[in-house]
Amino acid sequence: MAMWRCPRRPSWLFCKSMTEDHWGLYVHIPFCLRKCPYCDFNSYPRSRWSREDRRRYVGAVARELGGIGVSCAPVSLYFGGGTPTTLPPQDLAWLLGLAKDKWNLGEEVEISIEANPDTVDGEVLQELRNAGFNRLSLGVQSLRDRDLAILGRSYDVQTVHRALQDARLAGFTNIGVDLIYGIPGQSPQDWRETLEGALELEVEHISCYSLQVEDHTPMAAAIMRGELALPPEDDWLEMFQMTVEILGKGGYEHYEIANFARPGRQCRHNLLYWKNRWYLGVGAGAHSHWERRRWANVKDPGTYADLVAAGMPAVEDERSLTEGEEMDETAFLGLRLLGGVDLGEYRRRFGRDLGAVYADPIAQLTARGLLEQADGQLRLTTRGLPVANVVFAQFIRD
Amino acid sequence: MDQERIRNFCIIAHIDHGKSTLADRLLQQTHTVSEREMVDQILDQMDLERERGITIKLQAVRLEYAAKDGKTYTLNLIDTPGHVDFSYEVSRSLAACEGALLVIDASQGIEAQTLANLYMALDNDLEIIPVINKIDLPNAEVERVLGELEDTIGFTRDQVILASAKTGQGVEEILEAVVERIPPPRGNLEEPLKALIFDSHYDVYRGAVAYIRVVDGVVKVGDGITMMSSGREFEVTQLGVFRPHMVSVEELGAGEVGCLLASLKDVKDTRVGDTITHTRRPAAEPLPGYRAARPMVYAGLYPVNNEDFEALRTALEKLQLNDAALSFEPETSAALGFGFRCGFLGLLHMEIVQERLERQFDLNLITTAPNVVYRVTTTDGETLVVDNPAAFPSQGSITAIEEPYVDATIIVPSDFAGPVMELCQDRRGTFQTMEYITPERMVIRYSLPLSEILLDFFDRLKSRTRGYASLDYEFRGYQESDLVKLDVLLNGKPVDALSCIVHRSRAQKRGRQLAEKLKEVIPRQLFEVPIQAAIGGKIIARETVRALRKDVLAKCYGGDVTRKRKLLEKQREGKRRMKQFGDVEVPQEAFMAILQVDD
Numbered sequence: 001m002a003m004w005r006c007p008r009r010p011s012w013l014f015c016k017s018m019t020e021d022h023w024g025l026y027v028h029i030p031f032c033l034r035k036c037p038y039c040d041f042n043s044y045p046r047s048r049w050s051r052e053d054r055r056r057y058v059g060a061v062a063r064e065l066g067g068i069g070v071s072c073a074p075v076s077l078y079f080g081g082g083t084p085t086t087l088p089p090q091d092l093a094w095l096l097g098l099a100k101d102k103w104n105l106g107e108e109v110e111i112s113i114e115a116n117p118d119t120v121d122g123e124v125l126q127e128l129r130n131a132g133f134n135r136l137s138l139g140v141q142s143l144r145d146r147d148l149a150i151l152g153r154s155y156d157v158q159t160v161h162r163a164l165q166d167a168r169l170a171g172f173t174n175i176g177v178d179l180i181y182g183i184p185g186q187s188p189q190d191w192r193e194t195l196e197g198a199l200e201l202e203v204e205h206i207s208c209y210s211l212q213v214e215d216h217t218p219m220a221a222a223i224m225r226g227e228l229a230l231p232p233e234d235d236w237l238e239m240f241q242m243t244v245e246i247l248g249k250g251g252y253e254h255y256e257i258a259n260f261a262r263p264g265r266q267c268r269h270n271l272l273y274w275k276n277r278w279y280l281g282v283g284a285g286a287h288s289h290w291e292r293r294r295w296a297n298v299k300d301p302g303t304y305a306d307l308v309a310a311g312m313p314a315v316e317d318e319r320s321l322t323e324g325e326e327m328d329e330t331a332f333l334g335l336r337l338l339g340g341v342d343l344g345e346y347r348r349r350f351g352r353d354l355g356a357v358y359a360d361p362i363a364q365l366t367a368r369g370l371l372e373q374a375d376g377q378l379r380l381t382t383r384g385l386p387v388a389n390v391v392f393a394q395f396i397r398d
Numbered sequence: 399m400d401q402e403r404i405r406n407f408c409i410i411a412h413i414d415h416g417k418s419t420l421a422d423r424l425l426q427q428t429h430t431v432s433e434r435e436m437v438d439q440i441l442d443q444m445d446l447e448r449e450r451g452i453t454i455k456l457q458a459v460r461l462e463y464a465a466k467d468g469k470t471y472t473l474n475l476i477d478t479p480g481h482v483d484f485s486y487e488v489s490r491s492l493a494a495c496e497g498a499l500l501v502i503d504a505s506q507g508i509e510a511q512t513l514a515n516l517y518m519a520l521d522n523d524l525e526i527i528p529v530i531n532k533i534d535l536p537n538a539e540v541e542r543v544l545g546e547l548e549d550t551i552g553f554t555r556d557q558v559i560l561a562s563a564k565t566g567q568g569v570e571e572i573l574e575a576v577v578e579r580i581p582p583p584r585g586n587l588e589e590p591l592k593a594l595i596f597d598s599h600y601d602v603y604r605g606a607v608a609y610i611r612v613v614d615g616v617v618k619v620g621d622g623i624t625m626m627s628s629g630r631e632f633e634v635t636q637l638g639v640f641r642p643h644m645v646s647v648e649e650l651g652a653g654e655v656g657c658l659l660a661s662l663k664d665v666k667d668t669r670v671g672d673t674i675t676h677t678r679r680p681a682a683e684p685l686p687g688y689r690a691a692r693p694m695v696y697a698g699l700y701p702v703n704n705e706d707f708e709a710l711r712t713a714l715e716k717l718q719l720n721d722a723a724l725s726f727e728p729e730t731s732a733a734l735g736f737g738f739r740c741g742f743l744g745l746l747h748m749e750i751v752q753e754r755l756e757r758q759f760d761l762n763l764i765t766t767a768p769n770v771v772y773r774v775t776t777t778d779g780e781t782l783v784v785d786n787p788a789a790f791p792s793q794g795s796i797t798a799i800e801e802p803y804v805d806a807t808i809i810v811p812s813d814f815a816g817p818v819m820e821l822c823q824d825r826r827g828t829f830q831t832m833e834y835i836t837p838e839r840m841v842i843r844y845s846l847p848l849s850e851i852l853l854d855f856f857d858r859l860k861s862r863t864r865g866y867a868s869l870d871y872e873f874r875g876y877q878e879s880d881l882v883k884l885d886v887l888l889n890g891k892p893v894d895a896l897s898c899i900v901h902r903s904r905a906q907k908r909g910r911q912l913a914e915k916l917k918e919v920i921p922r923q924l925f926e927v928p929i930q931a932a933i934g935g936k937i938i939a940r941e942t943v944r945a946l947r948k949d950v951l952a953k954c955y956g957g958d959v960t961r962k963r964k965l966l967e968k969q970r971e972g973k974r975r976m977k978q979f980g981d982v983e984v985p986q987e988a989f990m991a992i993l994q995v996d997d
Contacts, residue, residue: 389949
């Protein structure tokens with residue numbers, strides 16, 4: 001079992017208020033009711049693992065969590081998947097309890113859990129809330145039944161409404177929903193319906209991801225066979241712009257390429273990723289970033305559980321980062337935020353000016369109207385947002 | 399050495415008919431290499447050759463064979479390259495032999511290169527031993543191939559050896575036939591030295607190494623020698639033979655094959671086909687058949703990053719040490735900057751050079767579409783030799799243009815004769831002859847402009863004949879043609895490196911196809927890019943690359959930044975291989991687009 005010392009806190013950790021930026025803990029639960037045809041995450045249909053196997057997995061996660069040698073408390077906990085709520089709520093409560101005891105965590109810490117509408121009811125949500133989860137991220141994806149069918153989701157819009165109602169009743173006051181656009185067969189008008197429906201949900205946070213068709217998924221195969229077709233690019237662009245406009249008018253701040261939040265309700269855990277801060281991931285395939293290293297655990301839940309049970313490190317892929325790589329990653333991850341990269345903070349962290357390190361790309365991209373600098377921040381322009389990759393690629397140095 | 403105990407021979411075959419495997423087997427059978435040393439296809443030394451499964455550089459190996467007559471013979475096996483680009487090298491290695499094994503695949507039969515090589519061997523008066531190889535294959539058609547050899551070439555059945563280089567069957571018989579049927583060399587040891595250079599290569603430590611066949615006289619270490627084509631003089635520092643690694647010897651006499659070192663700076667001093675003689679007592683006449691390597695195909699090579707120009711020059715110089723057929727001259731392109739116009743023997747040669755530059759020297763290159771050498775007569779009555787379409791004189795000042803033609807030999811199942819002839823006609827070919835080899839297969843001969851062969855001819859031929867056709871060609875001469883220059887404009891600006899020369903009757907169509915193809919290969923940029931094809935200032939085709947409007951990654955899931963980074967690195971890597979024209983980024987494929995236009 002790998003052990004981490006309490007980090008010697010580098011000075012940059014102090015540059016912002018201590019309550020906001022520290023480190024985050026991610027817990028991966030790789031089970032789902034079923035695998036969606038577009039999904040290439042590290043997740044597996046629950047039925048592939050016996051109840052006993054899943055219990056063993058939870059035990060392994062608990063053991064890995066218990067072995068973490070960082071004494072200062074995380075600022076956020078995030079239970080993601082897969083679908084964490086495919087596990088019995090008692091298991092989730094137990095895991096959370098271990099973390100809470102270990103670091104003496106209270107309500108001030110953001111503790112998120114992902115769920116799908118068809119895996120929760122009032123009782124489950126109440127148990128989760130009671131256990132200390134205080135932020136719910138619901139994988140809604142669409143508010144049109146036809147889209148849900150194409151995405152292979154096994155619930156309907158009504159179920160979504162019911163789940164949200166139950167969540168409110170259970171006492172969740174910080175709820176986010178995930179939506180997907182660019183679904184095969186979806187028109188801009190269809191997407192407008194989902195967006196307008198989303199406003200009526202009155203949640204605190206909305207993520208709108210563009211459907212990414214990954215190789216080797218059933219959806220990619222269906223597109224190859226010509227059975228499904230992605231919306232044309234012009235439609236896609238219209239949907240993107242519509243998202244920004246409708247959610248903006250609805251009182252949501254567009255704070256990251258695909259994320260919108262009510263004031264003060266940004267997802268603190270995800271902000272750690274975008275600000276390239278440190279985080280530890282436990283569970284199969286979970287990713288970590290600590291000091292100058294990134295690593296990932298083995299993906300297969302069974303192998304993961306075996307390794308942990310044997311007291312061996314479950315790390316599969318580990319690499320050290322050079323300072324240059326760390327700088328690149330801090331730049332392109334930070335540019336995902338609408339506020340951009342804080343130049344002062346960047347200088348304090350690396351001792352060099354972002355503007356000097358990437359002088360050429362910044363000049364070119366600014367001339368093309370994709371980047372802008374204002375108020376001590378470097379950020380994407382409205383034009384730059386839909387072609388963000390073109391910009392990011394320029395921040396990868398040799 | 400007693401010439402009666404020497405046999406010099408080579409193996410000729412169509413590509414993939416198993417020449418290299420047979421060579422390996424002969425080495426094994428004669429214990430020239432031990433089982434342990436055996437690397438498959440040991441004669442093909444270079445990685446590239448092994449990867450592509452073809453032989454580029456020929457070599458000579460000495461085998462000691464204890465024959466059934468109780469005597470031990472020295473068999474010199476001279477490996478020959480197996481590609482039409484290197485046919486001159488083939489002819490010189492044939493000239494170093496008295497006999498040849500003609501290897502034919504039992505499942506394929508006679509192919510175009512089988513015939514081309516056979517005729518070349520007969521021109522050199524070689525004794526031919528026909529071998530049907532791969533008889534162990536389930537689809538072997540020994541009877542049919544025997545019939546072809548009887549009908550087409552006139553061998554009798556008992557002359558043909560049935561073999562499988564893979565299993566070793568027939569190999570002993572082949573070695574016996576080499577001893578019995580191939581005549582020993584008949585050189586005169588007393589005559590002035592005449593040694594034929596049939597290959598050379600550059601060795602970093604030893605300089606250029608000449609592979610020679612001594613025809614008359616004896617050459618010894620310390621001798622003063624003269625290269626008869628250039629008159630340049632050297633002193634022999636080392637002589638060697640290959641078994642298959644070099645072993646030093648003190649002298650090489652008439653009939654022997656080996657290598658010669660003489661502080662030769664580069665392979666330009668050891669021209670293939672040249673004759674080496676003694677400086678003190680020179681031969682009156684060189685051996686016949688020498689000609690300087692003549693590039694047939696030219697292309698511009700440009701570094702993607704302009705600052706790599708000097709590195710490219712150094713790399714080309716290094717390659718040239720080992721490749722006398724490669725020529726290069728600095729040139730400037732308005733679009734691509736500083737680069738080199740390079741001359742190659744053919745397309746394969748070009749690809750090999752390109753690959754070595756990128757692999758061995760880690761250079762990032764743009765190669766322009768290959769073109770032939772045109773002869774242009776201007777209104778001033780001058781004849782210009784033009785090896786670059788961009789350098790073509792303006793239409794008004796041209797009175798005549800000539801282009802190189804080749805005689806092409808195509809062997810194909812008779813069912814496909816129609817499609818083949820159609821293709822040749824479409825490629826401005828002139829029909830010459832057509833004969834049946836067997837009732838099912840025929841030889842078709844066409845005269846074709848070489849430039850049309852560069853236009854993806856072989857792949858088209860293969861696809862029209864389900865892979866059955868084989869092709870060989872040789873240079874025939876220059877012929878007048880009605881040609882025009884096709885220009886390409888990107889974003890309204892002409893890109894000289896995309897210009898090409900086309901026949902007037904096909905100009906419209908090619909222009910359209912080229913614009914369409916460019917639209918496919920030029921990636922979308924952040925703005926619209928118009929593509930235009932023009933002849934003499936008149937736009938004949940227009941396409942538009944639509945602006946890129948969407949390029950955004952999905953969420954950074956669970957903090958997997960490494961995956962994001964890899965995607966971005968890939969994107970950036972793709973970009974690095976592109977050449978920037980103003981704001982437009984053009985990938986290497988664009989420069990080859992003309993070769994892939996659909997008919």
